[in-house]
Amino acid sequence: MSMVANESRFRVTGMDCAACGNKVDTAIRRLPGVEDVTVSVSTGAVKVRHADGFDAAAVTRQVRNLGYGAENADAADPATAGRHGHDHAGHRHDHPAEADLPWWRTKKARLTAACGAALLAAYLLGHLAPSLERPAVLAALAVGLVPVAWRAITAARFGTPFSIETLMSIAAIGAVFIGAEEEAATVVLLFLVGEMLEGLAASRARASIQGLSSLVPKTALVEKDGQAIEVPAESLAVGAVLLVRPGDRIAADGRVVEGSGEVDEAPVTGESVPKRKSVGDPVFAGTVNAGSVLRVRVTAAAADNTIARVVRLVEEAQESKSPTERFIDRFSKVYTPAVLAVGFLIAVVPPLVVGADWSEWIYKGLAILLIGCPCALVISTPATIAAGLSAGARRGLLMKGGVVLETLGKITAVAFDKTGTLTMGKPVVTDVVALARPVRSILSLAAALEKGSSHPLALAILERAKADKAPVPPAFDAQAIPGEGVEGKVGGEAVFLGSPQAAGRRMALGEEHQARIAALNAEGKTVSVVLVGDEVAGSIAMRDEPRPDAREALAAMKAEGIRTVMLTGDNRTTAEAVAGGLGIEARAELLPQDKQRIVRELQAQGLVVAKVGDGINDAPALAAADIGIAMGGGTDVALETADAAVLHGRVRDVPDMIALSKATMGNIRVNIAIALGLKAVFLVTTVLGITGLWPAILADTGATVLVTANAMRLLSWTPR
Template sequence: MENISTRTRYRVSGMDCGSCATKIETAVRRIAGVEEVSVSVTNGSLTVTHGGTVTDNVIVRQVSRLGYKVTPSEGGAAHAEDIGQCTHDHSHGRAHDHSHGGSHTSSDERWWRSGRALLTIASGVALLVAYTLGKLVPAIEHWAFLAALLVGLIPVARRAVTAAFAGTPFSIETLMTIAAVGAVLIGATEEAAAVVLLFLVGEMLEGVAAGRARASIQGLADLVPKTALVERNGEAVEIAAGLLAVGDVILVRPGDRIPADGEIVEGSSEVDEAPVTGESTPKRKAEKDPVFAGTISTDGMLRIRVTATAEDNTIARIVRLVEEAQESKAPTERFIDRFSRYYTPGVLVVGLLVAVLPPLLFGAGWSEWIYKGLAILLIGCPCALVISTPAAIAAGLSAGARRGLLMKGGAVLENFGKITAVAFDKTGTLTEGRPVVTDLVAYDRTEREMLSMAAALEQGSSHPLALAIVARAKADKVPVPPAFGAKAVSGKGVEGNVGGVQVFLASSQAAGERVVLAPEQVSRIEALNGQGKTVSVLLADDKVAGLIAMRDEPRADAKAGLAALKAQGIRTVMLTGDNRKTAEAIAGGLGIEPRAELLPQDKQRIVAELQKQGLTVAKVGDGINDAPALAAADIGIAMGGGTDVALETADAAILHGRVEDVSRMVRLSRTVMANIKQNIAVALGLKAVFLVTTVVGVTGLWPAILADTGATVLVTANAMRLLRWGRG
C-alpha cells in the first residue's frame, strides 16, 4: 500500500509571539503520523504535512487545548498524493495545499473582543474590586486579592499544564504560574495579583502588535476590487471578481481599480501601479500591454482580456509567496530558537539558585531571596528574545513585497546583505530586451522619407529589427505607405516597391553587392558597428538612401543601479552570449565588467569562479536561459522573464524591471539585520539590567514583569517600523 501525504493549512488566532509558535509546533509534532510542522506567528498560520490517518479533528483538538482558536475548514476533504512524489517547492509534484479559513482572510477578531482582552478586563475589574474591598474591610483584604489573582491565573496555569503535557514544560505560562504561586506563599498576594494583570496586559499588547504585522501583507489582497464589469452577450454585467475566468473581457472605467491580471485589448490609460510595484509614476498602457490586478486606470476607459484567475493573479501570488516565505526561518531565527530551548530552563535554575543559596550558605532571609528568585523567573521570560528576529524578518519581507521586491524566505533576506558580487545577464536584464532604432543617417533621401520606406517594407514582420523600425516610424508619426511585391531576400534583407520606388533594406554586406558604398559610408557603418549596433542600409532605386542603426539599449536606470551597487562595495559583472563588440559597447556605457560570447554553462562556470575567490555571488537573469547560473549562485534573482517565471524560479524576484532594485534588496536586508541586532540588544539588555537590580534589591516583581512586557512591545514596535521602509 502506498503512503499518502497530505499538507493541510490552518488559521490560528491568539498566537502572538515566538513562544506561542514553539508550543503549537511541539504539540502538533507529538501527534502520531505528523511528518512536518510549520508555524508562522505573522501569518497566524499552521501548516501540517501528515499521513492519511491523521484527521483535521485531531490537529484542531491538540491546538485548541493550548488555548488557541483554529479556524474550521471551509472546504471538503484535503487533497492527498503519493508522498514519493512530494517535493519541497514549486507546484508540480508537491503535496497539495488545503487551506483552512481561506487564503488571505484573517480569522482574528477585533482585539477588544478577543478572549485575551476579555480576560484582561475581567482580571483588571477583579483587582479593582479587591482593592476597594480591602480598604473597606481590611480583614478580608488577603482573600479578596487571592480571588482577584485566581481570575487571571487559573487560565494561565491551565495553559501551562496543557503545554507541559504537550511537550513544552518550560513555557512563559509555567514561569508565570510558579512566580505567582510562590509570591502567595511568601505573603505577596497583592503584588502577585497585580503581576498577573500586567502579564495579561502585555499578552494583549503583543496580540495587537502581531495583528498589525499580519494585516500588513494581507492588506495587499484587499487592493483587488470585489466586483468586475464583464462583457456578456454585448452587455456589461457586474459580477464578483472571484468568478472571472481566463479569457473574459472586462471593462475598467477611469479611476477604477483593475480587478484582474490581463492584457489590454482596447483603449489606453495612465495606470498607477504604485499599490503593487511601488512604482511612483503612472505608466501609459495601450493595446497588448499587460496590467496587474489592484492597479488603477487613472484617465482612460479600458477593455481588458483576463489572463489569470483571482487565485492566481499577481497580488494573490505575492501574498502566497510572502506567507510561505515568512514560515521559513532565517539562520539567525533558527539560532535564537535553539538558544531559547536551553535559555528558559537555565532561567529556572538561576532563579532557584538565587532563592536557595544565599539563605543556605550565608543565613540570609528566606522570604527576601525567594522573592528575588521569583522576580528573576519573570525577568527571564524569553518572549522578547524569541520574537526579535521573526518580527523583523516578516516586516522586511512584507515591506519588500509591497515595493515589488520578492524574497523567498528569511534566509534569502538575511543573505542579501552579505552579497559581495552581482553577475547580471545582459539581454532583458541590463537592457530592455528588444532593439530600438538609435541612429538615422540620411544620404539620398530625408530621414523621414527613408524611415517611411523602411517601415513600409517591414510592416507585418515579427522580426525584432522590423518591429523596431515600425515602432520608430509610429513614434515619429511618419506615414507608412503600402509596399507592393515585398519579399524577403534569403539571408540578405527585404525588398519591394514603395510609391513607385524600388526599395531594398539589407545588411551592409548585401547592400555592397548591389552598389558601391562610399568610403565615408563604410567608415560610418564600421563606427556604428563598433558601438555594438546592427546597421541596415536602405537602397532606393539602387542609390544609398541612408543607414538605420539599431541596438538593444540599456534600461533607463541601469547605470544608476550599477553605481548604487558599487557604492555598497559590491563588484558587478555582465555575462552575455552576445558578441564581444556589442558587449563591450554596452558595458563601457554602464561602467560594468563584461564577459561575452558565453554559453549557459560558461555563465555557471564564471559564477563558480567568483565564489572560489571568496565572493558571495548573486546572479540576476530572466529565470529561463540562465537557470544553471541562477542555481549555482548564492542568491538567484529573476528579473524580466515575466511574472510567472519571476515568482516561480530563483530565490528572489524583481516584479518590474529596475536594475536599481537589486541594490534596494541589499539595502533592505542590511536594514533588517540592523533592526534584528537592535531587538536582541533591547531584549537581552533590559534583562541584564533588571537581573542586576533585582539581585541587589532595587527592583522586584512589578518592574520585572514590566521589563518583560516592555521589552516585547519595544521589540515588536521596532520591527514594525520596517513596514514603512522605502516609502516616500
C-alpha cells in the same frame, strides 16, 4: 500517495509570539502519524506532513486544548483543497474568527480588561473596608491568574513544561505565599497587557501582507455576447475578456486586447509614474486604469494572479526560518529551564548558607523568574524577518524565506545577464543617418516596408516612426528577400531596406558612409540601409538599450564595494559596447554552462555571489549562485529556480534588496541587544534589592513591546 497529498494546512488564531508557535509545534508532533510540522506565527498557518489515514480533526482538537483557535484550512477553502490547501490571505469564513476581530474584542483584550477592572475594584474596596482588601486582591489575582495557570498546565500536558505561563504562575503563586499578593496581581495584569500588545503587533504584521489581497476588486465586468455582466472576480476564467472603465481596478492578470491608456501600478509596484499600456501589453490584478476604456483578456485565474502568488510566496517564506531564528529557538529551549534553576538557587542558597532572610530571597528568586521570561528574545528575530519580507513584497522584491533575506546582506559580487536584465530586451532605433533624404522621410519609407511585420527590428522602426510622428504611406508589392532585407514600391518609387552588405551589392556606399556604419557596428548596433531608386537615402541603427536605471544601480553597488559582472551569450562587440556604457566588466559569447562555471569561479575567489537573470537560460547559473534573483514581469517570473525575484524588472531593485537585507539584520541585532540588555540590568538590580516583582515584569513586557515596535518600523522601509 505523494507528499503533497499527505500534507494538511490549518489556520490557527491567537499565536502571537514564537513561544506560542513552539507550543503548538510540540503538541501536534505528539499525535500519532505526524511526520513533520511547520508553524508560521506571522501568518497563523500550520502545515502538517503525515502518514495515510491521518485524522486531521485530531490537530484542531489538540490546538484548541492549548487555548488557541484552529480550523482545517483545506476543508474551509474548497478552491484550494484539491491543491496544496493554501489558505489564501484575505480568506474569510461565515463565523468571525479571532484573527478577524478588532483587537479590543479578542479573548486576550477581554481577559486583560476583566483583570484590570477586578484589580481596580479590589483597591477601591480596600479603601472603603480595609478588612476586605486581601480577599478582594486575591479574587482579582484569580481572574487573571487562573486562565494563565490553566494554559501552563495544558502546555505541560502537551509537551511544553517550561512555558512562559509556567514561570508566570510559579512567580505569582509564590508571591502570595510570602504575602506579596498585591504585587502578584499587578504582575499578572502587566503580563496580560504585554500579551495583548504582542497580539496587536502580530496582527499588524499579518495585516500588512494580507492588505495586498484586498487590492484585487471583488467583482469584474465580463463581456459576453456584446454585453458587460458583473461577476465575482474569484470566478474569472483564463480567456475571459474584461471591460475596464477609467478609474476601475483591474480584477485579474491579463493582456490588453483593445484600447490604450495609462495604468497606475503604484498599489502593486510602488512605481509612482503611471505606465502607458496598449494592445498586447500585460496588466496586473490590483492596478488602476487611469486612462480610457480597456478590454483585457484574462491570462491567470484568481488563485494564480500576481498578488495571490506574492501573498502565497511571502507566507511560505515566513515559514522557513533564518539561521539566526533557528539558533534563538534552540537557545530558548535551554534558556527557560536554566532561568528556573537560577531562580531556585537564588531563593534557597543565601538563606541555607549564610542564614539570610527566607522571605527576602524567595522574593528575589521569583523576580528572577519574571526577568527570565524569554518573550522579547524569542520574538526579536521572527517579527523582524516577517516585517522585512512583507516590506520587500509590497515593493515587488520577493524573497523565499529568512535564509535568503539574511544571505542577501552578505553578497560581495553580482553577476547580471544582459538581454532583458540589464537591457530592455527589445531593440530600439538609436540613430538615423540622413544622406539623400531627411530623417522623417527615411523613417516613413522604412516603416512603410515593415508595416505588418512582427520582427523585433521592424517593430523598433515602426515604434520610432510613431514617436517622431513620421507618416507611414502604403507600400505595394512589398516582399522579404531572405538573408538580405525587404523591398517594395512606396509612392511610386522602388525602395530597399536591408543589411549594408546587401545594399552594397545593389549600389556603391560612399567611403564616409561605410566608415559611419562601421563605427555604429563597433557600438554593438545593427545597421539597416535605405535605398530609394538609384540613391542611398540613409541608414537606421538599432540596439537593445540598457534599462534607464541600470547605470545608477550598478554605480550604487560599486559604491558599496560589490563587484559587478555581466554574463551574456551575445557577441563580444555588442556586449563590450553595452558594458562600456554601464561601467561593468563583460564576459561574452557564453553558453548556459559557461555562466554557471563563471559563478563557481567567483565563489572560489571567496566572493558571495548573487546571479540576476530572466531564469530560463540562466537556470544552471541561478541554481549555482549563493542567491539566484529572477528578473521578471510579474506573471512569468522564474520563481521556481530563483531564491528571490524582482517583479518589476528594475535593476535598482537589486541594490535595494541588498539594502533591505542589511536593514533587517541591523534591526535584529538591535532587538537582541534590547532583549538581553534589559534582562542583564534588571538581573543585577533585583539581586541588589533595588527592584522587585512588578518592575521585573514591566521590563519584560516593555522589552517585548520595544522589540516588536522596532521590527514593525521595517514595514515602512523605503529604498534610499
